[in-house]
Amino acid sequence: MSRVGILALGPAGVGKSTFCNSMIAYMQSIGRRAHIVNLDPAAEPTEFEFTVDIRDLISLQDVQEELNLGPNGALVYCFEFLLNNLDWLDEEVGQYEDEYLIFDCPGQIELYNHIPVLPTIIKHLQLQLNFSLCATYLLEASFVTDRSKFFSGTLSAMSAMILLELPHINILSKCDLIKDQVSKRELKRFLNPDPLLLSENPTGGNKADFISTNPKFQRLNKAIARLVDDFGMVQFLPLDCSDRDKTDSIKTILSHADDVTQWAESQEPKEPKEFDEEELEELGD
């Protein structure tokens, strides 16, 4: 193994830092050397210390105070500053050979969807520092068991996938919050769904569901469902970080990350793995 990095991406509060901590705890328990690289200039302290921390270069609070900028403007400034000082990143992460680095990224998804900040950093890590990278994109399970939210979340994941051009693992976080049997059954369908479920008529007739909207939207939704299906990316892995002893979901995600980073290294395309049926069954119980 050379340098391997996993990026934790997704909207604010979805559980990225908790996921990074659970990954580190698990990796350490199996004897892998792994570290967290914090790329969020507004990060709060977490359980595991950051080995590399963008706040040693620049912090959101300093920028806001000194330049009198709002939080979003300050965040963009911080990343532009990082891009102008990539030698700092080289020095900080360059020394980690044969180790896993987990990059905890900010929750402002415009940084990877609209502004080419993360794509530039990723190219730098790959080309200058010889990193084999994969992206994990987290969406909260309780939000996406609703069809329209699932659609919207899948498209945001897809947008990150297209822009970052990395092997990509989609994750439904906080699965422990899905408690009742009906929601668990729904979740099962959304982990490895037939995209056409997005255009079927849901039982229960939720008024907020897109199916009850204008027929033009239904046609649009069906077209997008087909597009999503063609990309073959409508597959999510479940994640539960509520209890450190429950390592099954972390193990599965790490095994996928291992697969795809090796794929990235060898440049040989691999068929996407089918989701483990046993795990689906367990979730439904």
Ligand SMILES: Nc1nc2c(ncn2[C@@H]2O[C@H](COP(=O)(O)OP(=O)(O)OP(=O)(O)O)[C@@H](O)[C@H]2O)c(=O)[nH]1
């Ligand atoms: N029940 C439950 N709560 C979780 C889980 N993962 C994270 N949380 C909680 O969700 C909240 C947000 O988690 P974070 O890890 O800070 O989320 P984040 O995506 O890093 O947040 P930002 O950095 O602000 O974008 C915290 O209160 C966590 O304790 C989980 O698997 N289950």
